[in-house]
Amino acid sequence: MPRLEIAEHGFRLDDHPFRIISGGLHYFRIHPEQWADRLHKARLLGLNTVETYVPWNLHAPRPGEFRLDGGLDLPRFLDLAAAEGLHVLLRPGPYICAEWEGGGLPSWLLAEDGIELRSRDPRFLAAVDGYLAALLPPLKPYLSSAGGPVIAVQLENEYGAYGDDSGYLTDLAGLLRAHGVDVPLFTCDQPADLARGGLDGVLRTVNFGSRVEAGLDQLRRIQPTGPLMCSEFWIGWFDRWGGVHTTRDAADAAADLDRLLAAGASVNIYMFHGGTNFGFTNGANDKGTYRPTATSYDYDALLDEAGDPTPKYEAFRQVIARHALVPDEPRPAPGPKLAPTLVELDHCAGLFDQAHLFGRAVRADHPLTMEQLGQPFGFVLYETDLPTAGPAVLRVGEVRDRAQVFVDGQPVGVLERENHEHALAFVSPRSGARLAVLVENQGRVNYGPGIHDRKGLLGQVTVNGAELVDWNSSPLPLDSLDALTLTPAAPLVGPAFHRGFFELGRPADGYLALDGWTKGHAWINGFPLGRYWSRGPQTTLYVPAPALRPGRNEITVLELHATASRTVELRDRPDLGPAQD
Known part of the structure; x- marks a missing residue:
């Protein structure tokens, strides 16, 4: 059985020196009927390993539920990786970032008032325990200790950018071990966060996209012995709505990969294949201004969204061939495309005419958040009556994330979180006019303290300074x-x-x-x-x-x-x- 060992001077597999040459691809961003194709192209590149996160929020959309079917059939994905002769680095979170909705944390956690995410809060740890108890037993045959492809499992994800509670990481490591993980654990952090985000006795790895020598030097200062590894070698970047499509020159990225491998380090290329944020699954960033991530997760990766090789694929294949064996097989060709x-x-x-098909309205004296409605994704339609006719100023405490406002079915304006908008003026045609506010969850924040990101209308809602009460909140998960x-x-x-x-x-x-x-x-x-x-x-x-x-x-x-x-x-x-x- 192939077992990964963390030795003083590097990795060993089956008691032989081993270098991890991995690429990231996320099964949940790829149609399941295309998993085998993407994994085959990973092997042809010269990779010996692939990496994937596990999105807790998709596998457990509601408390007490857990899915491993269809596009979430992780055991099938691992079988396909093994059939291709690839090892797997598994990153189950519980937090994954990944520019993914809420960083992978399920929205129902936020129904708990005051819960502290990514902490020793007993409510959070109990939820994590339940998640791992559902996820890990079906995966135990896929650990390398049982002859499977999973050679290592990540503990949390870039925790040093969020906190420094080693007790929390110790608790997580204990949960992973208690639920059967007996392969090596590792953490990953950006160079400045390595000390804060690591745990004694667990391999530290570093994330960067350039300045290779500086990143590896910082890792060696914090961790004097053991393998050098870049767990996220960023070779592109993600896009946001309202921005530009970010790219990176293939020759520049390949040169940095060459430097990394020449230093004797192991690597996980982020991303080998980015894929797509299908449905409502994109995340967002908020560093003072909310910025939702685009649908495409192309990432300027080695394979584009359709799985076709990009110029980076051949450039990276040539670099890898200087440091490891690459299959002597033809470069993959682009797949067929639809005719225009x-x-x-x-x-x-009309959406409003069909709203009753998606969920029952809940009546309350204030608008209910998505989390209070038990709804992960989509929209909420809020409705109430306006008390008077004439000029009106609607004011909302927080819009999460984009609100379209209607009076008697007519649009009167939009409030956007991204633009820090809270107020809207209009004229009410009559006393008792119907106010409708359609609020879109554009993606929960996936990085930093903003991950505690409830959706809907938050806080008090007033018209001309008077609080509006008696609301219907209708879930529209679509x-x-x-x-x-x-x-x-x-x-x-x-x-x-x-x-x-x-x-x-x-x-x-x-x-x-x-x-x-x-x-x-x-x-x-x-x-x-x-x-x-x-x-x-x-x-x-x-x-x-x-x-x-x-x-x-x-x-x-x-x-x-x-x-x-x-x-x-x-x-x-x-x-x-x-x-x-």
Whole structure:
């Protein structure tokens, strides 16, 4: 059985010197029917290992629930990695960052008043214990100690950037061991955080994207012996809505990889294949201003969203070949793509008319948060009556994250957390006019103290200084569109669903372009492609071939505002926006 040993001068596997040459790919950002393809391309690059996080919030969407099926069938992913001859670095969190919604922490934790996340708070540790008790027993056969591919497991994730409580890390290590993890543990931190984020007796590794020598030197100062490893060698970056598409020169990134391997270090390339934040799963950052992450997690990686090799793939393959054996097999070719096709979306339905299909309204004297409604993702529709006619100033304590405001069904404005907006003026047409506020969760903060990120309308809501009471809060998770009824109709002003159909002879990867549309979400055959926004940078959404079928296919779009077109287009190439190195 292959067992990884942490020795004084490096890793050993089966009592032989071993260097980890790994690449990151997250099974939950890839359609499960494409896992085998991505893993095969990892081996052809010369990798001997792959790395993946585990998103607690997807596996346990509600307390007491746990899923290991479909796109969350982690045992199947590990089987496929083993079949390809790849080892696995498993990063189960409980916190993962990953530019993922809430850093992977389930939203239901935030229903607890005053809970301290990533701490020794007994409520948090009890929840973590339950998570690991559900996750780890099915994975025990996949540990290398049992002959499986998982050679090491990460303890927390960049904890030094958040806290310095070694007691918390000790408790986590104890939980991992108690639930059967008997392979080496490791931590990872950026160079300045290595002392704060580590735990004596657990291997420290370092994260960086450049200044290789400085990063490794800092690791060696904090950890005088043992393997040198960069657990996240950043070779690109993620994008945010309203920003630009971030890229990194392939030759520059390859040169730093060469320096890293020449130093004798092990490496995990972040990302080998980024994938996609399908559905509502993107995270956000908040360093004084809230910034939601885009749908594409292309990351300017070695494989693009469709799994096709980028220039970095060949550049990195050449570097790896100077330091390790690389399979003598042809470089992977790009996969087939859809032919450009226009699709008319001529069936419509208003969101408000269909709201009752997604959840029952809950009445209270104040707006309820998503967490109080037991809802992880999507929207909440808040409704109450305005007390008087005439000029009105609506003021909200906190908007999390974007609120569209309607009076008697007519839009009167938008409040955005990103712009620090709290107040909106309008004219109420009558006493008793219906006020509706549609609030979108644009992604929970995934990094820093802002991870305690409740969603909805928070705090007091007033009109002309008087508090509004007697609210209906309707959950709109949009986790299934099966109950929707759309009919042929003239285009509706949003929020509204639009649907159209198209025929395919043979499914292939493609990209959905929504030119002329404003903001919303898109699905193909019920598969959630993710958010679109004319704000950019990306203007297309990746369509995985397995989400399509021969014959008739269906596209559904929820447009929150208005569209200048009734058509969308399936294309053969992406548009991620103007690039900036």
